[in-house]
Amino acid sequence: MKKVALVTGITGQDGSYLAELLLAKGYEVHGLIRRASTFNTTRIEHIYQDPHCPDTRLFLHYGDLCDGGRLAMLLSKINPDEVYNLAAQSHVRVSFEEPEYTGTTTGVGSVRLLEAVRLAGVSCRYYQASSSEMFGASPPPQNELTPFYPRSPYGVAKVYSYWITRNYREAYGMFAVNGILFNHESPRRGETFVTRKIARSVARIKAGLESELFLGNLDAVRDWGYAPEYVEGMWRMLQVDEPDDYVLATGQGYSVADFAGFAFEHAGLNWQDYVRFDEGYVRPTEVDSLIGDPTKAHQLLDWKADVRAPELAAIMVDADIEALGCSGTPWIDKPALMSWAS
Ligand code: NAP
Ligand code: G4F
Numbered sequence: 238m239k240k241v242a243l244v245t246g247i248t249g250q251d252g253s254y255l256a257e258l259l260l261a262k263g264y265e266v267h268g269l270i271r272r273a274s275t276f277n278t279t280r281i282e283h284i285y286q287d288p289h290c291p292d293t294r295l296f297l298h299y300g301d302l303c304d305g306g307r308l309a310m311l312l313s314k315i316n317p318d319e320v321y322n323l324a325a326q327s328h329v330r331v332s333f334e335e336p337e338y339t340g341t342t343t344g345v346g347s348v349r350l351l352e353a354v355r356l357a358g359v360s361c362r363y364y365q366a367s368s369s370e371m372f373g374a375s376p377p378p379q380n381e382l383t384p385f386y387p388r389s390p391y392g393v394a395k396v397y398s399y400w401i402t403r404n405y406r407e408a409y410g411m412f413a414v415n416g417i418l419f420n421h422e423s424p425r426r427g428e429t430f431v432t433r434k435i436a437r438s439v440a441r442i443k444a445g446l447e448s449e450l451f452l453g454n455l456d457a458v459r460d461w462g463y464a465p466e467y468v469e470g471m472w473r474m475l476q477v478d479e480p481d482d483y484v485l486a487t488g489q490g491y492s493v494a495d496f497a498g499f500a501f502e503h504a505g506l507n508w509q510d511y512v513r514f515d516e517g518y519v520r521p522t523e524v525d526s527l528i529g530d531p532t533k534a535h536q537l538l539d540w541k542a543d544v545r546a547p548e549l550a551a552i553m554v555d556a557d558i559e560a561l562g563c564s565g566t567p568w569i570d571k572p573a574l575m576s577w578a579s
Pocket of ligand 1: 245246247248249250251252269270271273277300301302303322323324325326327328342346366367368369417418419420421422427
């Protein structure tokens with residue numbers, strides 16, 4: 238029988254790849270979207286169909302993690318087999334500007350959704366998008382047993398979501414899991430995250446549209462993987478017999494300067510000729526080094542990351558160069574179908 242999934246954050250990087258994956262596996266997919274004054278569905282327009290077509294399997298619903306009543310109503314109506322909670326205010330630097338809002342979406346939003354599942358009496362499997370930012374100042378390599386030491390309002394909010402997910406698993410016997418994902422990127426990455434900012438700037442410098450790139454801390458080390466591989470890991474966490482928590486990572490760390498080097502070199506440029514320091518991008522407290530140990534996911538989920546940072550940088554730079562050439566975004570191959578919003 239056809240499985241039904243609900244994805245929050247479907248308009249984001251991971252949500253769009255996960256929706257593609259689930260549709261390819263034959264799922265009926267329901268996505269939660271926020272009402273905005275401009276369209277925020279760019280990343281999923283290419284998979285959206287007319288909702289009146291008999292073979293449509295992607296449905297979008299207005300909702301927000303700040304609106305628990307609406308979540309409970311949607312859970313009852315959709316009655317999903319699997320719920321993927323990917324929605325969040327996901328930018329670490331922004332969380333210092335908006336700590337309270339980050340807490341109510343990225344943190345308390347998760348309990349609103351879990352409580353909606355519980356109150357609706359839905360028997361489903363639940364995935365929580367937890368983050369390596371929870372490890373913060375704990376030195377690498379970090380795995381499922383590493384103590385949390387968050388260094389931002391975002392990291393603190395994710396620790397709350399992690400523990401409330403475990404609590405619902407233990408208190409109510411829910412099949413609720415945490416995927417503790419290290420940084421994962423793609424051409425669909427938001428433009429203010431450092432890898433995409435670099436890739437986009439390389440494309441624009443190459444095209445003669447700009448001549449400098451302003452960055453903050455170049456020494457921070459991250460374990461950067463490729464987003465399409467990570468959504469496969471999310472799905473696998475909900476297919477095993479017992480609920481558990483897993484780290485997904487490549488196991489290799491590179492500095493921001495390294496990533497800039499890979500990206501500029503791919504375009505035949507020397508990064509030091511273009512990158513400038515801007516104090517404004519430095520965070521009040523920084524996470525110096527995140528390098529994950531994905532052994533558990535490899536052993537129990539048969540999951541591993543293949544794409545590493547040098548190749549990832551090349552994929553992202555190529556996509557941004559192509560997007561500039563066709564004045565669009567690289568993942569859109571069909572005209573926008575916006576009938577759901579009318
Ligand atoms: P993203 O591109 O920033 O997407 C975030 C999504 O959440 C968007 O669809 C956004 O909707 C939605 N959203 C934000 N606030 C919401 C609210 N109050 N109610 C409902 N939806 C809301 O993030 P991502 O990179 O795909 O990451 C997905 C999840 O994984 C996030 O929870 C993130 O914190 C977590 N995570 C990401 C990484 C990573 O490296 N990418 C690593 C670890 C964990 P709009 O389009 O309307 O803004
Ligand atoms: O790309 P970033 O903003 O990602 P960050 O802070 O690691 O967070 C991302 O990964 C987390 C998983 O570990 C997710 F949970 C989270 O949702 C998000 O997806 O910054 C990476 C590093 C930081 O050390 C930052 O200080 O790059 C450094 N950096 C240097 N210059 C910069 C810049 N970051 C940004 N965004 N912009 C800069 O100009």
